[in-house]
Amino acid sequence: MYNFDFVKPSTVEEAVAALADDEAQPLSGGQTLIPTMKQRLNAPETLVSLLGIEALKGVTVGGDSVTIGAATTHATVAKELAEAYPALAALAGNIGDPAVRNRGTIGGSLANNDPAACYPAAALASGATVVTNRREIPADAYFEGMFATALEEGEIITRVTFPIPDAAAYVKFEQPASRFALAGVFVAKFADGVRVAITGASEEGVFRWSEAEEALSGNFSAEAVSGLSLDPDGMMADLHGSAEYRAHLAKVLTGRAVTAAG
Amino acid sequence: MKVTMHVNGRQVSGEAEGRTLLSAFLREELGLTGTHIGCDTSQCGACTVHVDGKQVKSCTMFAAEAEGAEITTIEGMANADGSLSAIQQAFQDYHGLQCGFCTPGMVMAAAALLEEIPQPTEAQIRHHLDGNICRCTGYHNIVKAIQAASGQPVAVAAE
Ligand SMILES: Cc1cc2nc3c(=O)[nH]c(=O)nc-3n(C[C@H](O)[C@H](O)[C@H](O)COP(=O)(O)OP(=O)(O)OC[C@H]3O[C@@H](n4cnc5c(N)ncnc54)[C@H](O)[C@@H]3O)c2cc1C
Ligand code: FES
Ligand code: FES
Numbered sequence: 026m027y028n029f030d031f032v033k034p035s036t037v038e039e040a041v042a043a044l045a046d047d048e049a050q051p052l053s054g055g056q057t058l059i060p061t062m063k064q065r066l067n068a069p070e071t072l073v074s075l076l077g078i079e080a081l082k083g084v085t086v087g088g089d090s091v092t093i094g095a096a097t098t099h100a101t102v103a104k105e106l107a108e109a110y111p112a113l114a115a116l117a118g119n120i121g122d123p124a125v126r127n128r129g130t131i132g133g134s135l136a137n138n139d140p141a142a143c144y145p146a147a148a149l150a151s152g153a154t155v156v157t158n159r160r161e162i163p164a165d166a167y168f169e170g171m172f173a174t175a176l177e178e179g180e181i182i183t184r185v186t187f188p189i190p191d192a193a194a195y196v197k198f199e200q201p202a203s204r205f206a207l208a209g210v211f212v213a214k215f216a217d218g219v220r221v222a223i224t225g226a227s228e229e230g231v232f233r234w235s236e237a238e239e240a241l242s243g244n245f246s247a248e249a250v251s252g253l254s255l256d257p258d259g260m261m262a263d264l265h266g267s268a269e270y271r272a273h274l275a276k277v278l279t280g281r282a283v284t285a286a287g
Numbered sequence: 288m289k290v291t292m293h294v295n296g297r298q299v300s301g302e303a304e305g306r307t308l309l310s311a312f313l314r315e316e317l318g319l320t321g322t323h324i325g326c327d328t329s330q331c332g333a334c335t336v337h338v339d340g341k342q343v344k345s346c347t348m349f350a351a352e353a354e355g356a357e358i359t360t361i362e363g364m365a366n367a368d369g370s371l372s373a374i375q376q377a378f379q380d381y382h383g384l385q386c387g388f389c390t391p392g393m394v395m396a397a398a399a400l401l402e403e404i405p406q407p408t409e410a411q412i413r414h415h416l417d418g419n420i421c422r423c424t425g426y427h428n429i430v431k432a433i434q435a436a437s438g439q440p441v442a443v444a445a446e
Contacts, residue, residue, distance in 0.1 A: 026306045027306070028304050028305055028306045029305045029306060030305055031288075031305040031349065031351040031352075033351075033352075033354075055347060055348060055349070055352070056329065056347060059308075059329075059347050059348070059349070060328060060329055060347065062306075063327070063328070072305065072349075074352060076352070100341070121417070121418065122332070122417035122418025122419075123342050123396065123399065123400075123415055123417070123418060124332065124335060124342050124343050124344045124347075124396075124418050125329070125344075125418060127338075127341040127342055127343050128343055128344075128347065128348065202330075204417065
């Protein structure tokens with residue numbers, strides 16, 4: 026790994042000022058960034074740790090929404106949202122392993138937007154709002170394809186607000202070596218309709234399956250999607266699964282998620 | 288830069304670069320080689336230590352991030368009189384190790400689990416060990432050791 030300067034500010038303003046430098050990059054839990062730096066896929070000159078900023082940490086439960094600070098770990102979300110938003114807590118509690126959950130954060134996961142990551146599916150299906158130091162970005166406008174997001178240079182996520190659905194569930198089929206999703210489906214049922222987001226499957230990263238959303242909004246049952254199919258065109262294909270396999274898997278998991286949501 | 292932390296109850300300082308990993312700092316700067324590096328890619332868990340009471344992979348955290356933190360490594364697990372802790376003794380009694388390379392990480396993971404869930408089920412133990420790889424034992428005896436250490440009956444008694 027190439028060397029870098031390490032700074033740990035205690036306010037968002039200081040962090041934003043340190044990140045104004047082109048060669049500076051935020052460090053949150055480091056569970057993605059450190060491995061990529063070891064591989065020299067990433068070589069920032071300055072790392073700005075966000076974990077010293079108390080304002081970026083913690084969970085707030087409102088009447089019909091929950092707000093999670095960007096530097097809140099997966100373990101904290103798993104523990105503190107178990108009652109307010111159980112599907113989201115369960116998703117967080119199944120990311121990687123206990124050590125990854127004690128360091129990894131929601132802000133890092135959403136900024137990275139790995140095509141097989143779990144949180145992007147939750148944010149998109151819940152219709153979450155990604156709040157940054159500059160603006161509020163609705164999830165529908167935030168995810169821009171594999172590892173791509175609406176975030177600009179020097180812009181950091183400060184918190185994420187999730188509306189709480191009437192019913193929801195996330196089902197992931199784990200790639201056993203990495204524990205990332207080979208495909209994962211988050212289904213969220215609101216009074217005005219159902220949202221379905223699929224991760225791990227498409228070359229474009231997380232996406233909404235509108236056909237399933239329509240079918241489920243009329244009839245919230247696994248049968249409603251059993252006759253549908255996802256187009257394998259544009260699905261990821263690798264040694265773990267072909268495009269056809271992933272398309273089929275995503276459909277099967279959608280049915281399971283609906284059943285789990287009840 | 289100079290980094291200061293509490294390791295196994297003692298305040299220690301050492302030199303680190305920005306890129307110095309906590310695992311390297313513990314092993315090379317402090318000479319605490321009980322923390323093993325199996326993969327250096329966040330996969331195997333051999334480097335597991337506790338930072339402020341939480342289990343983390345020390346190969347996936349910079350030493351500078353541990354400034355001021357309380358760190359516990361395998362060297363801090365034995366009882367005050369030097370005898371093995373209940374978890375360590377159970378690993379010996381139930382043959383929870385063969386080559387022993389993964390064992391420091393397994394013991395640290397087990398200790399974190401029992402702190403959170405004093406009497407875990409077999410499924411909870413296996414779920415908790417998701418990030419700790421053992422190439423020797425096939426895990427069964429590790430699970431038994433943790434069940435035994437938590438004071439629960441174990442299916443097959445030790446010989
Ligand atoms: C063994 C292992 C298993 C894993 N399994 C899973 C899994 O099953 N599912 C899953 O979803 N993920 C998994 N992950 C990834 C994990 O969830 C990471 O924690 C997460 O993807 C990144 O979060 P982080 O806080 O560690 O971010 P970092 O690694 O610190 O940062 C990631 C990227 O985001 C940027 N960044 C960080 N915070 C912000 C911010 N607030 N604003 C703007 N940019 C920011 C950084 O500059 C960097 O580019 C796994 C990781 C490992 C090592
Ligand atoms: S050496 Fe840290 S996880 Fe393998
Ligand atoms: S005892 Fe050899 S790797 Fe676990």
